[in-house]
Amino acid sequence: MDNTLIQIALGLGFAFAAILVAYAAWTAGRQMMERYRDRVLDATSAQLSDLFIFMDGAKLQQISIVTTIVLPLIAYFVTGNPLVVVGVAAICLFGPTITHKNLKKRRRKKLIHQLPDSLDSLVGALRSGMSVTQSLGLMAEQLPKPSSQEFALVVRKLRMGVGIEEVLTELEERADSQEYTMFTTSMRIAREVGGNLTESLERLADTMRKKLAMEDKIQSLTSQGKLQGLIVGSLPLFLMWVLTEMEPEAMAPMFHTWLGYGVLLVIFLLELIGFVLIRKIVLIDV
Known part of the structure; x- marks a missing residue:
């Protein structure tokens, strides 16, 4: 009888300990998932919106959870190697950040290579008698993506009453390149000091073409x-x-x-x- 009570007590103790461990693991996992969502997924979703790729953070979280669970299981059944499983899980966890960096790099490269032609379009529109806002609107309609997206956003903000200085600063920050910094600087100089804006932009476009060729x-x-x-x-x-x-x-x-x-x-x-x-x-x- 005593042995039976001892066995029951030990069984209850192990069961209680298992419940505590499971609860602690679940709580820690939930906290880690929340931190991962706040630091990686939400940040990645916000950064993708800067690239004009709009994806809900909850949907991105679901995709990340499914891939993090399914792909390591597939890797384990195929290879049976825990090292491969850990590598696949790490790739799935940091996949959103890596994908964002690659997309941003490719988009930035396209923006830089399209900028000389964009400046030529702006120069042609200004010489035809259009204002700066009208010229930028024409560029937004005629240029290919992603340049059309950037200049369309610039035109929308100018029409909403945002100052051109603030708009140019935001464009420079989004593009994150020396070429766009030179472009916005030329626009600021022409606005504050004066001078022939079309000639400045034309020389800038020629300089950029030589730089890209080099x-x-x-x-x-x-x-x-x-x-x-x-x-x-x-x-x-x-x-x-x-x-x-x-x-x-x-x-x-x-x-x-x-x-x-x-x-x-x-x-x-x-x-x-x-x-x-x-x-x-x-x-x-x-």
């Missing part, structure tokens, strides 16, 4: 170094794959033991350092 030439000259870095960085991974196919038993400890995981981590860090160094070598600012 950047394209540098990119073509450094493409060989980038390709060499990619090949050299891929060689260890290719060699690892070949050895795994040739001697799976000898390579098995690397993918199924903690010592092997440590070796893979060192390989990843060395690859990352090499990638950063090669990128700094071939990156030339004009």
Whole structure:
């Protein structure tokens, strides 16, 4: 009878402890999810709106949760390697931030390459007798995206009564490039000091075309170094794959033991350092 009471008491104690652990885990998980939503998802949703990509934060959160749960499970059933599972989960968690940075970089590059033609359109409209607001409105209608989106927003704010100084500052911050800084500076100088705005913009467009041509030439000259870095960085991974196919038993400890995981981590860090160094070598600012 006493043994039975002791067993029941121990069982109740373990059950209570399990409930406490589950509750603590659920509370910690909820707090982590809230912080993740506030710091990553909501920030990413707000940043995407700056790129004229409007997505609800709740929808983005649902997509992130589903991918973070489903993809690591698929990776586990396919590979059975916990290291791969952790890597896939990390990619899913930080995927929104990485995606935003890539989209912003691509959009910024398009804005810069479209700016000389945009300035030519502005110069033509000003010489035809249009005002600055009318010329910007014509640009918003005729230019391709994303330049049309930016100048359409500028025109809407000017028509709402926002000062041109504030509008130009916001345009400069959204574009985040030296080219747009030069454009807004030219507009400010012409407005405050005076002078021929069309000639200034025309010279600026010609300077930007020469700058972009120089950047394209540098990119073509450094493409060989980038390709060499990619090949050299891929060689260890290719060699690892070949050895795994040739001697799976000898390579098995690397993918199924903690010592092997440590070796893979060192390989990843060395690859990352090499990638950063090669990128700094071939990156030339004009």
